[in-house]
Amino acid sequence: MNIGIFTDTYFPQVSGVATSIKTLKDDLERKGHSVYIFTTTDPKVPEGTEEPNIFRFTSVPFVSFTDRRIAVRGLFHALQVAKKLRLDIVHTQTEFALGYIGKFVARNLKIPVVHTYHTMYEDYLHYVMNGHLLRPYHVKQISRAFLHNDSGVVAPSERVQNTLERYGISAPIRIIPTGIDLSQYQRAPQRDVRGELGLNDVPVLVSISRVAYEKRIDRVIDAMPRILRQHPDAVLLVVGDGPARESLEEQAETLELGDSVRFLGEVNHEQVADYYRAGDIFVSASDSEAQGLTYIEAMASGIKVLALQGDYTNALLDDPTIGRTFKNPSEMAAQVVDYFDHPDAYRGDDARNAKLQAVSADEFGNRILQFYQDATVYYQTAIAGHETRGPIRLHRVRRRNSIND
Numbered sequence: 001m002n003i004g005i006f007t008d009t010y011f012p013q014v015s016g017v018a019t020s021i022k023t024l025k026d027d028l029e030r031k032g033h034s035v036y037i038f039t040t041t042d043p044k045v046p047e048g049t050e051e052p053n054i055f056r057f058t059s060v061p062f063v064s065f066t067d068r069r070i071a072v073r074g075l076f077h078a079l080q081v082a083k084k085l086r087l088d089i090v091h092t093q094t095e096f097a098l099g100y101i102g103k104f105v106a107r108n109l110k111i112p113v114v115h116t117y118h119t120m121y122e123d124y125l126h127y128v129m130n131g132h133l134l135r136p137y138h139v140k141q142i143s144r145a146f147l148h149n150d151s152g153v154v155a156p157s158e159r160v161q162n163t164l165e166r167y168g169i170s171a172p173i174r175i176i177p178t179g180i181d182l183s184q185y186q187r188a189p190q191r192d193v194r195g196e197l198g199l200n201d202v203p204v205l206v207s208i209s210r211v212a213y214e215k216r217i218d219r220v221i222d223a224m225p226r227i228l229r230q231h232p233d234a235v236l237l238v239v240g241d242g243p244a245r246e247s248l249e250e251q252a253e254t255l256e257l258g259d260s261v262r263f264l265g266e267v268n269h270e271q272v273a274d275y276y277r278a279g280d281i282f283v284s285a286s287d288s289e290a291q292g293l294t295y296i297e298a299m300a301s302g303i304k305v306l307a308l309q310g311d312y313t314n315a316l317l318d319d320p321t322i323g324r325t326f327k328n329p330s331e332m333a334a335q336v337v338d339y340f341d342h343p344d345a346y347r348g349d350d351a352r353n354a355k356l357q358a359v360s361a362d363e364f365g366n367r368i369l370q371f372y373q374d375a376t377v378y379y380q381t382a383i384a385g386h387e388t389r390g391p392i393r394l395h396r397v398r399r400r401n402s403i404n405d
Helices: 016-030 075-085 097-109 136-147 158-167 217-230 245-254 269-277 293-300 311-316 329-341 350-358 361-389 394-398
Strands: 002-006 034-040 054-057 059-062 065-071 089-092 113-116 152-155 173-175 204-208 235-239 261-265 281-284 304-308 323-326
Touching: 002 016, 002 075, 002 097, 016 034, 016 293, 016 361, 034 065, 034 075, 034 097, 054 075, 065 097, 075 097, 089 097, 089 361, 097 113, 097 136, 113 361, 136 158, 152 158, 152 361, 158 173, 158 311, 204 217, 204 269, 204 293, 217 235, 217 245, 217 329, 235 269, 245 261, 269 293, 281 293, 281 329, 293 304, 293 311, 293 350, 304 311, 304 329, 311 323, 323 329
Parallel strands: 002 034, 002 089, 034 054, 089 113, 113 152, 152 173, 204 235, 204 281, 235 261, 281 304, 304 323
Antiparallel strands: 059 065
16 A cells, blocks of 8 residues: 655653654555555655655644644645655644645545544643643534544544544544564663663663653652651652753742652654663553553553553553552652562563553554555445535544454
């Protein structure tokens, strides 16, 4: 297949979405398919840089997310490129500019379009005029408008599926967890991050994410004084950068945590596995995760995972040899101390390996390919119905041709 992926976010930008797309691209290409990325320009990519099968369109920083970008040109140029590539399907990965460009391309080429709904936007409304402009109702309306007439929607988790069903999305929805390339976590370490930081003989917690307010890293820092009372040499490594960093540094200073909390900044994607391995436990208090990719990456790195309680995390972390969920910073601190106090009580790889197999890049690619095929059948059925019976709404076809698992 010739597959066109349209996204406003791609490397060198660091994000879960960019990682997900790269994982999918690499696996589909390993399976013999041609994948073309339509994305934004980026200041870190010099003009004229050769990037095979990547097409960049003029962009500007996105409002309130200045480290993210949005395309401002390229509608007809994208169509010209897509025609030459003879795309078979369009896969959009953004609800913004390049998402609409992808839908425009699919409509003109008369090919199906599927979409991955990565972001729970209701958790991010505070970024737009401090939450005074947009409401959850607006997110519902915008999502319904964007997904109208799509041939399928990928939900990375049950939480996303439930949200889209609550919005009244008529396109077929299938839960396909984002996969990860296990090989990069199974290879020999490139760096001894722990040794470089002088932490070989101390218990280490690690947080890896965009350092944004919705990640609730402040709750993890709040738990540190309780942890330090039991393990005074423990250290929390905050890996990543973002708008909340300054306030979190101030919080750590106010709590007089000193070197017990260290902010390491953004790291190269190729080195992320080494930073996971630097920790004994990965901790996250985020309540805005649509797919929890960092939890899976931490598991693949062989460390325990502690995450905020929720439907997704409760199902993922259902065995203490993998990790646990917590309700508040006090409970998180108690769980950290228990793991540190009893390092031999929760050993075992069977449960973790079973979880990882289900989200391997290979399985991810297989499930996406099957969804492409089912979406193509759905699209062709809808077109045939339109030609024989006149204009109809796609949701009427869906009831007779559901492609949900």
